[in-house]
Amino acid sequence: NAGVTQTPKFQVLKTGQSMTLQCAQDMNHEYMSWYRQDPGMGLRLIHYSVGAGITDQGEVPNGYNVSRSTTEDFPLRLLSAAPSQTSVYFCASSYRGSSYNEQFFGPGTRLTVL
Amino acid sequence: KNQVEQSPQSLIILEGKNCTLQCNYTVSPFSNLRWYKQDTGRGPVSLTIMTFSENTKSNGRYTATLDADTKQSSLHITASQLSDSASYICVVSLISGGYQKVTFGTGTKLQVIP
Numbered sequence: 001n002a003g004v005t006q007t008p009k010f011q012v013l014k015t016g017q018s019m020t021l022q023c024a025q026d027m028n029h030e031y032m033s034w035y036r037q038d039p040g041m042g043l044r045l046i047h048y049s050v051g052a053g054i055t056d057q058g059e060v061p062n063g064y065n066v067s068r069s070t071t072e073d074f075p076l077r078l079l080s081a082a083p084s085q086t087s088v089y090f091c092a093s094s095y096r097g098s099s100y101n102e103q104f105f106g107p108g109t110r111l112t113v114l
Numbered sequence: 115k116n117q118v119e120q121s122p123q124s125l126i127i128l129e130g131k132n133c134t135l136q137c138n139y140t141v142s143p144f145s146n147l148r149w150y151k152q153d154t155g156r157g158p159v160s161l162t163i164m165t166f167s168e169n170t171k172s173n174g175r176y177t178a179t180l181d182a183d184t185k186q187s188s189l190h191i192t193a194s195q196l197s198d199s200a201s202y203i204c205v206v207s208l209i210s211g212g213y214q215k216v217t218f219g220t221g222t223k224l225q226v227i228p
Contacts, residue, residue: 004157042118042203042218043158090157099145099207099216105157 001026004106006091012112013081021076021109023091029104031097032074033058034066036087037108043090049074050097081113117141118206118219126225131194135222137187137204145207149178149189152201152221161189161202194226 007022025032033048045058049068063085065077074093078085089109094101118139127133139147146165150158162171162178164187171178175192191198204219 040220042220044218045216092157099148100163102148102160102163105159107157108155 003027004091004093004104006089006106006109008109009107010110012114013078014114015082017081019078019081021078021089021091021111023074023076023106024072025074025091025093025104026072027093027095027104028071029093029095030071031095031101031103032068032091032093033103034064034074034076035090035092036060037090038087046076046089048097078111081111083113085111086113087111118204118217120202120204120219120222122222123220124223124225126227127194129194129196129226129228133191133194133224135189135191135202135224137189137206137219139185139187139204139206139217139219141206141208141217143208144182144185147178147180147187147207148205149176149187150203150205152203154200158203191224194224196226196228199224199226 004025030051034046035043037043044060046064047066049055052071055066091106092103094103121136148163149161152158161176162173164171164180166182177190180187201221201223203221206217208215
């Protein structure tokens with residue numbers, strides 16, 4: 001199993017550009033989520049999904065869109081990149097949404113917005 | 115103020131020595147507490163999970179303790195190795211009827227030197 005994969009690993013954008021961060025998992029997990037990690041702050045939840053076709057907002061959803069058309073994939077779209085979105089983005093998945101289920105994290109995407 | 119505070123922010127120890135990392139939380143009602151290890155440039159990986167009824171859990175050289183009355187947890191690393199160099203993140207979960215509601219600490223960055 002590859003686990004949770006993310007692409008790209010690094011990305012530089014100009015303000016106003018859009019892009020999609022890809023996330024895929026091969027563990028047949030129902031629950032998937034996106035986090036951002038900033039210096040001096042804990043990981044913060046952007047969006048999550050409890051199954052194909054079902055998504056919901058997390059703590060910091062503004063400026064991001066998600067969709068979940070399949071169990072395996074959960075892409076994160078930046079609509080119009082801003083310097084405040086410079087961060088490291090992690091995708092995670094777990095068997096179910098309960099916090100008792102371990103979340104498996106991808107390797108991260110380091111995004112810089114100029 | 116973050117609901118999950120970790121100390122120290124960073125720590126340098128000699129290889130072979132022991133160390134203890136602290137986590138204080140105010141999240142309530144409490145469901146479970148998990149410790150993650152995050153290597154540089156990688157996603158977090160779960161080390162241990164404890165519910166409110168457990169006060170200690172071990173995973174090899176890692177031992178986590180929990181005092182739900184004082185809302186404190188610690189992670190003790192025995193006979194440290196160079197590979198223990200990483201950030202250690204405390205994650206506290208709320209009791210919720212359905213899905214994950216987790217709060218991440220900001221982490222303790224540990225460096226083990228020869």
